[in-house]
Amino acid sequence: MEKLKIALLGLGNVGSGVYKILTTNKKIIEKRSGYEIEVAKILVRNKNKKRNVDVDSSLITTNFEDILNDDEISIVVELIGGENPAKDYILKSLEKKKHIVTANKLLMAKCGTEIFKKAQEIGCVHVCYEASVAGGIPIIQGINEALTGNKIQQVIGILNGTTNYILSEMDTKGMSFEAALKDAKAKGYAEADPTSDIEGFDAVYKLDILTALCFNKKVADDKIFREGITKISKCDIELAKEFGYKIKLLAIGKINDGKLEISVHPAMIPTDHPLANVNGSYNAIMIKGDAVGDLMFYGKGAGDLPTGSAVVGDIISVAKNLNNKPNCLDLFDENDDEILKDFGDSVAEYYLRMNVLDTPGTLAEITSLFALNKISILSLIQRGNRTDGKTDIIFMTHKTKEKSIRSFVKAFENLTDKFKVENIIRIENLD
Amino acid sequence: MEKLKIALLGLGNVGSGVYKILTTNKKIIEKRSGYEIEVAKILVRNKNKKRNVDVDSSLITTNFEDILNDDEISIVVELIGGENPAKDYILKSLEKKKHIVTANKLLMAKCGTEIFKKAQEIGCVHVCYEASVAGGIPIIQGINEALTGNKIQQVIGILNGTTNYILSEMDTKGMSFEAALKDAKAKGYAEADPTSDIEGFDAVYKLDILTALCFNKKVADDKIFREGITKISKCDIELAKEFGYKIKLLAIGKINDGKLEISVHPAMIPTDHPLANVNGSYNAIMIKGDAVGDLMFYGKGAGDLPTGSAVVGDIISVAKNLNNKPNCLDLFDENDDEILKDFGDSVAEYYLRMNVLDTPGTLAEITSLFALNKISILSLIQRGNRTDGKTDIIFMTHKTKEKSIRSFVKAFENLTDKFKVENIIRIENLD
Numbered sequence: 001m002e003k004l005k006i007a008l009l010g011l012g013n014v015g016s017g018v019y020k021i022l023t024t025n026k027k028i029i030e031k032r033s034g035y036e037i038e039v040a041k042i043l044v045r046n047k048n049k050k051r052n053v054d055v056d057s058s059l060i061t062t063n064f065e066d067i068l069n070d071d072e073i074s075i076v077v078e079l080i081g082g083e084n085p086a087k088d089y090i091l092k093s094l095e096k097k098k099h100i101v102t103a104n105k106l107l108m109a110k111c112g113t114e115i116f117k118k119a120q121e122i123g124c125v126h127v128c129y130e131a132s133v134a135g136g137i138p139i140i141q142g143i144n145e146a147l148t149g150n151k152i153q154q155v156i157g158i159l160n161g162t163t164n165y166i167l168s169e170m171d172t173k174g175m176s177f178e179a180a181l182k183d184a185k186a187k188g189y190a191e192a193d194p195t196s197d198i199e200g201f202d203a204v205y206k207l208d209i210l211t212a213l214c215f216n217k218k219v220a221d222d223k224i225f226r227e228g229i230t231k232i233s234k235c236d237i238e239l240a241k242e243f244g245y246k247i248k249l250l251a252i253g254k255i256n257d258g259k260l261e262i263s264v265h266p267a268m269i270p271t272d273h274p275l276a277n278v279n280g281s282y283n284a285i286m287i288k289g290d291a292v293g294d295l296m297f298y299g300k301g302a303g304d305l306p307t308g309s310a311v312v313g314d315i316i317s318v319a320k321n322l323n324n325k326p327n328c329l330d331l332f333d334e335n336d337d338e339i340l341k342d343f344g345d346s347v348a349e350y351y352l353r354m355n356v357l358d359t360p361g362t363l364a365e366i367t368s369l370f371a372l373n374k375i376s377i378l379s380l381i382q383r384g385n386r387t388d389g390k391t392d393i394i395f396m397t398h399k400t401k402e403k404s405i406r407s408f409v410k411a412f413e414n415l416t417d418k419f420k421v422e423n424i425i426r427i428e429n430l431d
Numbered sequence: 432m433e434k435l436k437i438a439l440l441g442l443g444n445v446g447s448g449v450y451k452i453l454t455t456n457k458k459i460i461e462k463r464s465g466y467e468i469e470v471a472k473i474l475v476r477n478k479n480k481k482r483n484v485d486v487d488s489s490l491i492t493t494n495f496e497d498i499l500n501d502d503e504i505s506i507v508v509e510l511i512g513g514e515n516p517a518k519d520y521i522l523k524s525l526e527k528k529k530h531i532v533t534a535n536k537l538l539m540a541k542c543g544t545e546i547f548k549k550a551q552e553i554g555c556v557h558v559c560y561e562a563s564v565a566g567g568i569p570i571i572q573g574i575n576e577a578l579t580g581n582k583i584q585q586v587i588g589i590l591n592g593t594t595n596y597i598l599s600e601m602d603t604k605g606m607s608f609e610a611a612l613k614d615a616k617a618k619g620y621a622e623a624d625p626t627s628d629i630e631g632f633d634a635v636y637k638l639d640i641l642t643a644l645c646f647n648k649k650v651a652d653d654k655i656f657r658e659g660i661t662k663i664s665k666c667d668i669e670l671a672k673e674f675g676y677k678i679k680l681l682a683i684g685k686i687n688d689g690k691l692e693i694s695v696h697p698a699m700i701p702t703d704h705p706l707a708n709v710n711g712s713y714n715a716i717m718i719k720g721d722a723v724g725d726l727m728f729y730g731k732g733a734g735d736l737p738t739g740s741a742v743v744g745d746i747i748s749v750a751k752n753l754n755n756k757p758n759c760l761d762l763f764d765e766n767d768d769e770i771l772k773d774f775g776d777s778v779a780e781y782y783l784r785m786n787v788l789d790t791p792g793t794l795a796e797i798t799s800l801f802a803l804n805k806i807s808i809l810s811l812i813q814r815g816n817r818t819d820g821k822t823d824i825i826f827m828t829h830k831t832k833e834k835s836i837r838s839f840v841k842a843f844e845n846l847t848d849k850f851k852v853e854n855i856i857r858i859e860n861l862d
Contacts (some may be wrong), residue, residue: 149743
C-alpha cells in the first residue's frame with residue numbers, strides 16, 4: 001500500500017487525539033483512504049513537555065522549516081490555534097503545494113478568504129476545516145455538499161460546549177454562574193482564562209464561518225453582535241423555567257431581503273424545542289433550508305477525540321481526493337459588512353428583570369416609559385419583599401425592536417439611580 | 432456557463448420535487464456546481480397523468496432508449512423506486528458511462544453490491560444515493576466522509592416517517608392504531624397499501640444500507656429481524672408512559688466481536704432520550720463512533736422537497752466531481768449472512784402484556800414459568816376487573832435473551848387456551 005506522509009502542527013489536546021485515532025484505527029483508515037497514512041513529523045514549541053500520547057521522539061521538531069522543506073509530506077494538519085504563526089505556516093505550506101487540514105476557527109473566521117485565495121492561486125491543493133466548527137459534528141460538509149440545492153434561510157446553533165455546560169449545570173443543579181464556571185474549570189470544560197468561551201468570542205468565530213457557507217456572504221467577525229453569559233443568574237434561569245423556557249447561548253444567522261442578521265447572545269427558547277434539550281458540553285446546529293426544511297445536527301463539539309474525528313475525516317477525504325481537482329475553494333467571499341442588518345433593527349420578544357424602589361407610582365412610571373417607547377407588555381411578575389423597600393419586577397414584552405429596548409433602558413435608568421435593569425434576555429420562539 | 436444535461440426517470444412525488452428545486456434555485460445551483468444544469472429528458476409511464484409540476488411536454492418520454500442513447504445526457508436520476516425496471520435502467524446507463532443518482536432504498540439494499548461492481552468495472556462513473564435513506568438528512572455522506580476515522584459501534588434510527596407519525600398521534604392524541612393509520616392516509620403520510628411502512632420493510636432496506644456503510648458488512652435484507660407496529664395498542668403506549676418510556680419503531684445495528692446484531696422493531700425508549708422527542712413524520716439517526724462519541728442527525732425523512740434536496744445535493748456533487756476519480760465505489764461487500772448474530776441470542780429488557788383467567792394460583796404459575804426460563808422480573812402491574820373474570824398483567828423483565836422470552840411464551844400459551852400474551856415489546860435503555 002502506498003504511503004501518504006502528513007505532518008501535525010501542534011500536539012496538544014486535539015493533536016494528541018488525532019495521533020491516537022490514526023494509530024488505533026490504522027487498519028480501517030487504510031481501507032477507507034487507500035493509503036497508509038504516516039505521521040512523519042510533529043511540530044511542537046517545547047520538546048520536553050509531557051504529552052497525553054506516546055510519540056516517537058524522532059518525529060518531534062521545534063522547527064517548522066523541517067516540515068516545510070520535506071517534499072514527502074503532502075498534508076499539513078494545523079492544530080496550533082490562533083492567528084499567528086498558524087496563518088504563516090498555512091500560507092507557506094500552500095506555496096509548497098501541501099494540502100491543508102485545520103481545526104482553527106479563529107483563523108478561518110478572520111483569514112479564511114485570504115487562505116482560500118492563496119489555495120486557488122496555487123491550484124490543486126485542498127483546504128479542509130471541518131473541525132473548526134462544532135468539533136465532531138459534520139456540519140461544514142453537510143452545508144457544503146448535501147445542502148447545496150437549498151436556499152438556506154436560517155442557521156441556529158449551540159456552538160460552545162463550555163457555556164452550554166455551565167448553563168446546564170445552573171439549570172439542573174441550581175448552581176450560580178460562578179460556581180458552575182469553577183466546576184467547568186475543574187472538569188476541564190473551561191480554560192484557565194475562560195473569556196473566549198463565556199464572552200461568546202468562540203461562538204462568534206464559528207458562526208462567522210457557518211454564515212459564510214450558508215449564505216455565501218462573509219462579514220468581519222468583530223462586526224457580529226456578541227453578548228456572553230456572565231450576566232445570567234440563577235434567578236433568570238428559574239424565571240425562564242416558570243415561563244416555559246430554557247436559557248441557551250445561541251448563535252443565530254438569518255437572511256432576509258439580502259440582509260444578514262447575525263448574533264451570538266443568551267436567549268430563552270421553549271423547553272420542548274429540540275435545541276432546549278441539548279445539554280452539558282454537547283453542541284447542536286439547526287438549519288432551515290427552503291427544500292430540506294428543518295435539519296438538526298447534534299454531537300460533541302469539543303474534546304480530543306471528537307475534534308480529532310473531524311480532523312481525521314478531513315485527512316482521509318484529502319487522501320481520497322489527492323489527485324482530484326479541489327471543488328470547494330471559492331466559498332468565502334470578501335468581507336462585506338454592508339449586508340449586515342443593524343442589530344438595533346432586529347426584532348424579538350424581551351425578558352427584562354429590574355429592581356426598583358417599592359413606592360407608590362413606580363409601576364405607573366415604568367409602564368408609561370414602555371408606552372413611550374412603543375413597547376407592548378405580554379406578561380408581568382412583581383415579587384416584593386417587605387424588608388428592604390425594593391422589589392423585583394419582571395416584564396416579558398411582545399415583539400419589539402432592540403433599539404426600542406435600548407431607548408427604554410436609557411430613559412428608565414435616568415429616572416433615578418435607584419432604578420436598575422438587572423438583566424435583559426431575548427426570547428426566541430424559534431418557529 | 433457550460434451546460435450539464437441530466438435525465439429524470441420518474442416524475443412522481445420526488446421527481447416533481449427535484450424538478451421544482453432545480454428550477455427555483457437555478458442561480459445558486461449554478462454558482463455552487465459550476466454548471467447550468469438542464470433537465471433534458473424525463474421518463475414517465477403515462478404521458479397524460481396530471482403532475483404536481485409544470486414541465487414542458489417536449490421533455491417527456493415513455494421510452495427509456497431516448498435517454499440511454501442521448502450521449503449529451505451525463506447524469507441519470509432514478510426516481511422510479513422498486514427493483515425493476517430501475518435496476519435494468521441503472522445498469523444500462525452505467526454501460527453508457529452515465530453517472531447515477533438514485534433515491535431507491537429497496538434497490539440499493541438488494542442490489543447495491545451489483546450496481547457498485549458494474550460502476551467499478553466501467554470506471555469514472557459516480558453512483559450517489561443520499562436520498563435512499565432518511566430523505567433530506569445527509570446521513571450517507573456523513574458516514575462515508577466525515578466519520579471515516581471512526582470505528583462505528585452502533586447506529587440507531589427512526590427511519591420511517593409514516594410509522595413515527597402514527598405512533599406520535601397515538602401518543603399525543605390517544606388514538607388507536609387503526610384511527611391513526613386512517614389519519615396518516617388522509618394526510619398523505621401513508622400509502623393506500625401501507626404494508627411496507629407499517630410492517631417495517633421500508634426501515635429494513637434503509638438499515639441494511641446504513642449497516643453496510645457503518646460496519647463495512649453487508650447482509651441480505653430478508654435476513655434482518657423485522658417486526659412492524661401493527662400490534663402496538665393505545666394501552667401499550669399508556670403503560671409505556673407510566674414506566675417513563677415512549678414507543679418508537681427503531682432500526683438498530685450494532686457490532687460486537689465481529690458479529691452484527693441488526694433488527695427493526697418497536698421499542699420502549701426513555702422519554703428523556705433525544706430519539707424519544709423525534710415526533711411526527713421526522714426521522715433521526717444516532718451514531719456512536721469510537722472517536723466522535725454520540726452523534727445525532729435529525730430532519731424530514733420523506734416528502735417531495737426534503738428528498739429532492741438530497742437528490743439535488745447528489746446531482747451537484749456529481750457535477751463538481753465530474754472529471755474527478757470516483758472515490759467511494761467499493762463500500763458494499765458481498766452479502767455475508769454468517770456474520771449475523773442469531774436474533775434469539777440478542778439481549779434486552781422486555782415488556783410483556785398478558786391477559787389471563789383471574790383464578791387462585793395463576794400468578795404463581797406464571798412466575799414459576801419465568802423462573803424456569805431463567806427470566807428475572809423487574810416490575811409487575813396487575814389490573815383486574817371484577818366483571819369478566821379475566822385480568823391484565825404487565826411484566827417488565829431484567830435483561831434476558833430473546834430465545835428465553837420465546838420459550839416462556841410457548842410454555843405459557845400451552846398452559847391453557849385462556850392464557851394469551853397480548854404484546855411483547857423490547858425495552859432499549861440506549862445507554
